[in-house]
Amino acid sequence: xxxxxxxxxxxxxxxxxxxxxxxAGHELTVFNRSPGPMRALEEQGARPAQSAEEAAASADVVIxxxxxxxxxxxxxxxxxxxxxxxxxxxxxxxxxxxxxxxxVELWERARGAGCELLDAPVSGGDVGAREGTxxxxxxxxxxxxxxxxxxxxVLGQTIVHVGGPGAGQVVxxxxxMVVALNIGAVGEALVLASKAGVDPALxxxxxxxxxxxxxxxxxxxxxxxxxxxxxxxxxxxxxxxxGIAQAAARDYGASLPLTATVTELMQALRLSGRGDxxxxxxxxxxxGLSGVQA
Amino acid sequence: xxxxxxxxxxxxxxxxxxxxxxxAGHELTVFNRSPGPMRALEEQGARPAQSAEEAAASADVVIxxxxxxxxxxxxxxxxxxxxxxxxxxxxxxxxxxxxxxxxVELWERARGAGCELLDAPVSGGDVGAREGTxxxxxxxxxxxxxxxxxxxxVLGQTIVHVGGPGAGQVVxxxxxMVVALNIGAVGEALVLASKAGVDPALxxxxxxxxxxxxxxxxxxxxxxxxxxxxxxxxxxxxxxxxGIAQAAARDYGASLPLTATVTELMQALRLSGRGDxxxxxxxxxxxGLSGVQA
Numbered sequence: 001x002x003x004x005x006x007x008x009x010x011x012x013x014x015x016x017x018x019x020x021x022x023x024a025g026h027e028l029t030v031f032n033r034s035p036g037p038m039r040a041l042e043e044q045g046a047r048p049a050q051s052a053e054e055a056a057a058s059a060d061v062v063i064x065x066x067x068x069x070x071x072x073x074x075x076x077x078x079x080x081x082x083x084x085x086x087x088x089x090x091x092x093x094x095x096x097x098x099x100x101x102x103x104v105e106l107w108e109r110a111r112g113a114g115c116e117l118l119d120a121p122v123s124g125g126d127v128g129a130r131e132g133t134x135x136x137x138x139x140x141x142x143x144x145x146x147x148x149x150x151x152x153x154v155l156g157q158t159i160v161h162v163g164g165p166g167a168g169q170v171v172x173x174x175x176x177m178v179v180a181l182n183i184g185a186v187g188e189a190l191v192l193a194s195k196a197g198v199d200p201a202l203x204x205x206x207x208x209x210x211x212x213x214x215x216x217x218x219x220x221x222x223x224x225x226x227x228x229x230x231x232x233x234x235x236x237x238x239x240x241x242x243g244i245a246q247a248a249a250r251d252y253g254a255s256l257p258l259t260a261t262v263t264e265l266m267q268a269l270r271l272s273g274r275g276d277x278x279x280x281x282x283x284x285x286x287x288g289l290s291g292v293q294a
Numbered sequence: 295x296x297x298x299x300x301x302x303x304x305x306x307x308x309x310x311x312x313x314x315x316x317x318a319g320h321e322l323t324v325f326n327r328s329p330g331p332m333r334a335l336e337e338q339g340a341r342p343a344q345s346a347e348e349a350a351a352s353a354d355v356v357i358x359x360x361x362x363x364x365x366x367x368x369x370x371x372x373x374x375x376x377x378x379x380x381x382x383x384x385x386x387x388x389x390x391x392x393x394x395x396x397x398v399e400l401w402e403r404a405r406g407a408g409c410e411l412l413d414a415p416v417s418g419g420d421v422g423a424r425e426g427t428x429x430x431x432x433x434x435x436x437x438x439x440x441x442x443x444x445x446x447x448v449l450g451q452t453i454v455h456v457g458g459p460g461a462g463q464v465v466x467x468x469x470x471m472v473v474a475l476n477i478g479a480v481g482e483a484l485v486l487a488s489k490a491g492v493d494p495a496l497x498x499x500x501x502x503x504x505x506x507x508x509x510x511x512x513x514x515x516x517x518x519x520x521x522x523x524x525x526x527x528x529x530x531x532x533x534x535x536x537g538i539a540q541a542a543a544r545d546y547g548a549s550l551p552l553t554a555t556v557t558e559l560m561q562a563l564r565l566s567g568r569g570d571x572x573x574x575x576x577x578x579x580x581x582g583l584s585g586v587q588a
Contacts, residue, residue, distance in 0.1 A: 161496075166490070254490075262552060
């Protein structure tokens with residue numbers, strides 16, 4: 001069954017996701033602040049809209065894929081936004097990575113306007129978005145999740161309904177904490193090994209055989225060994241996501257000492273002017289602390 | 295080809311390793327400070343010795359599996375030790391987890407006595423020791439590694455020659471850092487999720503599908519979810535290993551901020567009287583910081 005979908009936010013993630021939905025036969029109305037990406041999708045059969053309100057007006061489902069909480073709140077609940085255009089009973093799916101508290105507030109405002117809303121942030125990056133293999137962490141009500149399922153199946157591979165409103169964003173924050181700490185852990189191991197004169201490639205080989213094994217070590221192996229930090233996932237975005245995790249920790253009352261430390265290290269990388277590099281470049285900050293010359 | 299092996303240190307790791315070498319047809323002379331474990335291996339065909347010196351006297355290869363640097367240094371280089379008994383040309387393999395600097399010193403002393411020495415610490419725990427599936431991180435000279443290979447093949451599965459003398463211990467320290475940080479990362483994620491009311495099992499399901507995936511999350515899943523902390527790998531031992539990593543960092547000149555933080559947390563767990571629990575109990579320290587009631 002195909003749906004009429006409004007898709008708002010055609011960046012590095014949103015554009016290939018929208019293209020996959022079009023290719024699967026869904027009817028798409030798209031909106032983006034700058035018009036360039038809309039034209040490309042128009043050629044693939046999407047209808048361009050002049051505003052978020054217009055993109056929502058004829059849609060059964062409205063998907064948002066935007067940078068952060070303020071943009072999503074503005075586009076969904078602001079003037080000329082989704083809730084002004086959406087039909088009663090429409091399903092809103094926010095796939096951006098935003099604050100869980102903001103996600104719960106939006107769910108309440110959507111409900112007040114007679115709409116359903118899911119928070120459904122993703123991991124897997126632009127490659128996962130293009131290939132339709134994203135991991136999707138879904139927070140919201142079971143009925144709404146069932147309704148969204150055919151669209152999620154086009155966009156992703158691992159789809160887990162993790163709880164009620166906001167839960168998807170909580171789990172995404174957890175995900176970004178664990179990824180950052182894995183990069184930091186592997187980075188410190190490689191710094192110690194290099195100071196002791198041990199070949200980093202052999203360290204990764206040996207650690208991959210036991211309890212220390214992790215996906216970061218596999219996926220970012222060449223980044224670490226070749227010192228090649230083309231993104232991938234940008235440091236700026238990881239800093240933003242760690243900021244969300246720390247804000248969530250304050251909101252829900254959690255003390256996260258390791259996350260605090262790795263956030264400072266990731267911030268130091270950003271402040272050194274390398275915010276547009278891949279997050280595996282955290283290695284270079286750790287090397288700097290130990291006086292390792294790149 | 296079978297070898298005449300002296301095996302010293304029949305603890306939770308050494309005893310099943312010695313039994314596997316016996317089962318593979320090697321001729322074993324065993325020594326342990328307390329005689330109980332020697333009697334059990336005697337029934338399986340090992341010859342008991344009265345001292346480390348005696349265990350080494352007729353051996354082509356002498357394996358040590360002891361708690362820490364002081365014990366290994368004493369048993370290998372002390373009075374009545376291996377180097378007093380060993381034949382010229384004997385191969386010493388220390389499979390204990392000790393300081394890399396101590397390992398290099400022992401290699402020099404062995405060489406001075408006309409022997410070869412490898413540092414070959416393992417990971418995989420008592421289960422890996424029993425099943426012969428240990429990961430072995432080997433430091434030393436290529437000729438000695440070739441000579442040891444048939445014995446390593448009996449004891450382990452992933453055998454990586456990571457560099458010269460001491461390199462095996464450096465990589466083992468790296469391994470223990472990454473494992474501790476993974477436990478800490480997953481622990482902080484579970485604390486945030488639980489404070490936000492999200493089911494920890496679903497967090498692990500969702501994170502396992504992406505870049506956050508790690509072996510700790512799989513292997514320790516039931517420990518985290520069932521709050522079952524029977525070792526496994528004891529907190530006391532992980533504290534000892536993190537102490538080795540920190541000492542190595544000072545010796546080789548590395549600054550390891552994340553390792554420092556997780557070491558303090560693991561120490562706090564030990565100081566709370568839970569040194570004999572599994573290291574996944576680090577979760578309970580993180581819960582305590584956030585006021586989570588177990």
